[in-house]
Amino acid sequence: MxxxxxxxxxxxxxxxxxxxxxxxxxxxxxxxxxxxxxxxxxxxxxxxxxxxxxxxxxxxxxxxxxxxxxxxxxxxxxxxxxxxxxxxxxxxxxxxxxxxxxxxxxxxxxxxxxxxxxxxxxxxxxxxxxxxVKHLGGSGLALPVEIVPFCWKFTANKLQNLFQRSGCVAKLRNDCEWKPFVTDNGNYIVDLYLKKELGDLQIASDVILRLAGVIEHGMFxxxxxxxxxxxxxxxxxxxx
Ligand SMILES: O=C(CO)[C@H](O)[C@H](O)COP(=O)(O)O
Missing domain, CATH: 3.40.50.1360 (Rossmann fold)
Structure with a gap:
């Protein structure tokens, strides 16, 4: 056989x-x-x-x-x-x-x-x-958010604070140690690492999109x- x-x-x-x-x-x-x-x-x-x-x-x-x-x-x-x-x-x-x-x-x-x-x-x-996955954000991998490069740390901190209860850590995506990854549209990506599930996805989507500095997020x-x-x-x- x-x-x-x-x-x-x-x-x-x-x-x-x-x-x-x-x-x-x-x-x-x-x-x-x-x-x-x-x-x-x-x-x-x-x-x-x-x-x-x-x-x-x-x-x-x-x-x-x-x-x-x-x-x-x-x-x-x-x-x-x-x-x-x-x-x-x-x-x-x-x-x-x-x-x-x-x-x-x-x-x-x-x-x-x-x-x-x-x-x-x-x-x-x-x-x-x-x-x-059972819940989005549940794989331990990142939820990506495309943001404008202007004052990216400010936007990344705001994003992290939004999901503090889910143990969120926001990290700028890098190409290498010193160079941020730049999207086809000339923007940066902040990856949100969550320890707990996001809860209501529509609410999560709305609060992310309401932040000035955010262009789009990866929840479809x-x-x-x-x-x-x-x-x-x-x-x-x-x-x-
Ligand atoms: O959203 C995407 C690109 O922005 C991809 O569809 C997603 O990352 C899946 O990638 P792969 O097929 O390599 O596993």
Whole structure:
């Protein structure tokens, strides 16, 4: 008997990504996500275009990185100014809760992702099963917030104080020891590390967005219409 095949996390990401591509039809305007899972989707779209199995696709990239990848694969691109309605977006996530609320942005592209995915008729989120959490903020990883660079420490302190009860620690994201990470929009990211769950997500979202200095946060509440989860035992599709 041959030994059981052990799938890596990247294999699972690819399985979810390829499944999502089955939702694409020729002629669609597509939101192209960012990250190691979404990258598989973009690769697959390029392949299907080359094979003539998909035609007349227009992609709206959610980051400069995805834009470069799509261009290298010959995927025709546009933007929300020219295509304000997107048929379908496919993107990864860092956390998915049982209500299909997401945390995104650990790759730093949350603002453009929120704009593109907020403009689409259908948003299919693709994850491996390690991304499933009971409550957002519950994985011990960060909730990213994009802020203006001006007096970033002031804004980071304000954010930390907002969630003091959840044991929040706010950290500026760095590229290296001395250089802050800069988003595609020229902003900084503050990562909020929480010891306890956030509580009411809509209230948390509202209080973050009310702070001057904050541009956007990585909670995507009630945005995903479908989540495709790839796990050791197969694929699960969750619909809103
Ligand atoms: O939100 C994102 C980028 O801003 C990504 O979708 C998220 O970080 C998941 O990344 P990966 O697919 O590499 O696990």
């Amino acid at each position: 041959s030994p059981p095949v052990v799938l890596s996390q990247d294999d699972l990401k690819k399985i979810a990504a390829y499944k999502a591509v089955e939702f694409i039809e020729s002629g669609m305007v597509l939101g192209l996500g960012t990250g190691s899972t979404a990258k598989h989707t973009v690769d697959r779209i390029g392949e299907l275009l080359r094979q003539g199995k998909l035609t007349n696709i227009v992609g709206i990239p959610t980051s400069k990185m995805t834009q470069e990848q799509a261009l290298s694969l010959g995927i025709p691109l546009s933007d929300l100014d020219s295509h304000p309605i997107v048929d379908l977006a496919i993107d990864g996530a860092d956390e998915v809760d049982p209500h299909l609320n997401l945390v995104k942005g650990r790759c730093g592209s949350l603002l453009r992702e929120k704009m593109v995915e907020g403009a689409c008729k259908k948003f299919v989120c693709i994850v491996d099963e390690s991304k499933l 509440l009630d945005m995903a219409t479908t989540v495709i989860v790839a796990g050791e035992l197969g694929i699960t599709i969750k619909n809103k």
